[in-house]
Amino acid sequence: MASLDWHSVVTDFLAFAVLIGAAFYGAFILISYVTYGIRPRPKVSLHDPAGAVEGIAQWVGVYLVAVGVRALTPVFRMLSEASAEVGDWFLRNRAQTH
Numbered sequence: 001m002a003s004l005d006w007h008s009v010v011t012d013f014l015a016f017a018v019l020i021g022a023a024f025y026g027a028f029i030l031i032s033y034v035t036y037g038i039r040p041r042p043k044v045s046l047h048d049p050a051g052a053v054e055g056i057a058q059w060v061g062v063y064l065v066a067v068g069v070r071a072l073t074p075v076f077r078m079l080s081e082a083s084a085e086v087g088d089w090f091l092r093n094r095a096q097t098h
Helices: 006-036 049-097
Strands: none
Touching (some): 006 049
16 A cells, blocks of 8 residues: 655645646636726735735736737737738648649
8 A cells, every 4th residue: 555645635636726826816807908908007005915916917917918919919910921921821722723
């Protein structure tokens, strides 16, 4: 009978919990970006530190997504044009062989 290694069980559970938390945070940020767009910076209140941290984390995540979208838009546009050119080339060459 194998003995249970509690250290690996706990660390695996914590790693899984962090992964699930990151997935929920990522989904929350994407939904917030799509729904509300970029909002002004949150107001930080010392009377509600948890709410302030949540607002800042949401704002930072949405801001990073917006920067990524702005930076990657030209790349996706270029890839789309290249894909259209490859499709045209394929259709031209296909018509010549048949």
